[in-house]
Amino acid sequence: MKFLKIPAATITRLSIYSRALxxxxxxxxxxxxxxxxxELCGVNPAQIRKDLAYFGQFGVRGVxxxxxxLLFDIKKIxxxxxxWRLAIVGMGNLxxxxxxxxxxxxxxxxxxxxxxxxxxxxxxxxASGLEIHSITHLEEICRETGAEIGVICTPPERAQEVxxxxxxxxxxxxxxxxxxxxxxxxxxxxxxxxxxxxVKLDNLAYHLTAG
Amino acid sequence: MKFLKIPAATITRLSIYSRALxxxxxxxxxxxxxxxxxELCGVNPAQIRKDLAYFGQFGVRGVxxxxxxLLFDIKKIxxxxxxWRLAIVGMGNLxxxxxxxxxxxxxxxxxxxxxxxxxxxxxxxxASGLEIHSITHLEEICRETGAEIGVICTPPERAQEVxxxxxxxxxxxxxxxxxxxxxxxxxxxxxxxxxxxxVKLDNLAYHLTAG
DNA sequence: GCCTGTGAAGACGTTCACAGCA
DNA sequence: TGCTGTGAACGTCTTCACAGGC
Numbered sequence: 001m002k003f004l005k006i007p008a009a010t011i012t013r014l015s016i017y018s019r020a021l022x023x024x025x026x027x028x029x030x031x032x033x034x035x036x037x038x039e040l041c042g043v044n045p046a047q048i049r050k051d052l053a054y055f056g057q058f059g060v061r062g063v064x065x066x067x068x069x070l071l072f073d074i075k076k077i078x079x080x081x082x083x084w085r086l087a088i089v090g091m092g093n094l095x096x097x098x099x100x101x102x103x104x105x106x107x108x109x110x111x112x113x114x115x116x117x118x119x120x121x122x123x124x125x126x127a128s129g130l131e132i133h134s135i136t137h138l139e140e141i142c143r144e145t146g147a148e149i150g151v152i153c154t155p156p157e158r159a160q161e162v163x164x165x166x167x168x169x170x171x172x173x174x175x176x177x178x179x180x181x182x183x184x185x186x187x188x189x190x191x192x193x194x195x196x197x198x199v200k201l202d203n204l205a206y207h208l209t210a211g
Numbered sequence: 212m213k214f215l216k217i218p219a220a221t222i223t224r225l226s227i228y229s230r231a232l233x234x235x236x237x238x239x240x241x242x243x244x245x246x247x248x249x250e251l252c253g254v255n256p257a258q259i260r261k262d263l264a265y266f267g268q269f270g271v272r273g274v275x276x277x278x279x280x281l282l283f284d285i286k287k288i289x290x291x292x293x294x295w296r297l298a299i300v301g302m303g304n305l306x307x308x309x310x311x312x313x314x315x316x317x318x319x320x321x322x323x324x325x326x327x328x329x330x331x332x333x334x335x336x337x338a339s340g341l342e343i344h345s346i347t348h349l350e351e352i353c354r355e356t357g358a359e360i361g362v363i364c365t366p367p368e369r370a371q372e373v374x375x376x377x378x379x380x381x382x383x384x385x386x387x388x389x390x391x392x393x394x395x396x397x398x399x400x401x402x403x404x405x406x407x408x409x410v411k412l413d414n415l416a417y418h419l420t421a422g
Numbered sequence: 423g424c425c426t427g428t429g430a431a432g433a434c435g436t437t438c439a440c441a442g443c444a
Numbered sequence: 445t446g447c448t449g450t451g452a453a454c455g456t457c458t459t460c461a462c463a464g465g466c
């Protein structure tokens with residue numbers, strides 16, 4: 001149980017478990033077995049127990065897991081017991097949709113700054129009240145607002161440049177929606193996650209073609 | 212090299228290779244080595260050669276790969292040598308952003324039908340000219356338009372129901388943007404891909420907390 | 423010499439099967 | 445009895461290292 005390397009897939013699943021647990025909690029379910037939770041999440045029960053075992057012991061033998069407790073513990077593991085401050089660059093359709101997206105706020109993520117390069121957009125306020133700033137002030141405003149995670153929604157050809165500037169601030173993490181592979185240094189204190197519709201669609205296309 | 216099971220990760224990487232190759236082709240580069248391509252894609256060179264080896268031999272020893280040929284071959288493998296027809300349900304901010312998103316069209320994906328449950332939205336036309344239909348006509352219009360892949364952008368609590376109806380049409384694939392684990396039968400002719408911002412953000416939160 | 427193609431080795435992640443405990 | 449926690453077995457994916465060919 002000590003300092004094993006934790007698979008990336010484990011973290012992803014923890015996030016999924018937490019969503020299922022939230023639903024169970026809403027439904028007044030107080031105890032759940034790994035078998036039941038596994039069904040809800042589409043994984044193997046042993047997988048859930050293994051995943052949790054990386055971080056400690058959370059269940060009661062012969063009983064299962066107390067939903068609220070486990071949910072709390074998983075959120076704590078994921079670092080969701082604090083507010084995370086996001087800065088977003090590229091306020092096109094997608095950028096605006098993300099800022100408006102309610103699931104972020106619910107999980108403790110909040111947008112504290114928005115940027116665009118288009119003079120027509122600068123100065124505008126979004127429905128949330130957030131003002132769109134010129135990208136030229138990225139570093140300055142990110143520091144002022146205490147942004148920790150950068151969200152890139154620019155066209156692909158601008159993404160790398162924006163990422164470089166984010167790293168220099170430095171922001172600690174980047175959520176990249178642009179369909180490019182960002183070149184970032186093997187950086188200890190910085191992590192990039194890609195959200196890539198195109199790749200997912202291509203996966204579908206492949207399976208529908210081959211299958 | 213014959214009928215080995217192909218790793219899911221291989222397909223995902225092929226998609227990424229194709230993007231990098233497109234960029235190289237745009238830049239008038241005609242030949243690329245696995246080493247160079249690997250750098251661009253952030254993977255190991257041997258990985259690229261292994262991935263390609265599942266599907267045949269595409270390179271020239273001592274030389275590398277001809278960019279345009281390889282791009283063509285990868286697109287063919289992925290099934291991108293045809294137009295894919297998409298039906299989208301849930302025309303909130305995100306849904307509208309996706310329809311407007313240019314990267315889909317570029318890759319041969321086209322939205323042929325859009326649906327929403329909100330009477331205020333039904334009958335409206337998007338900038339692309341696409342009309343928003345009532346979700347009650349989902350089955351009928353999907354069949355008429357020959358939609359093959361469904362895109363779910365509804366709130367999470369509606370997603371499962373929409374997925375069920377899509378399966379019954381039947382659509383062959385689903386791209387799910389709702390943050391829920393869809394329960395679908397172990398279905399031969401149907402594949403679900405999830406695009407999950409929340410999970411990706413949680414991943415970042417974890418790494419920024421633990422690191 | 424250079425770079426691909428590939429068997430073999432290695433690393434990693436998942437599942438099994440059962441010991442341990444309520 | 446029921447369900448968790450976990451070492452060991454298994455399977456999968458990645459990387460190495462070199463043979464094959466331009």
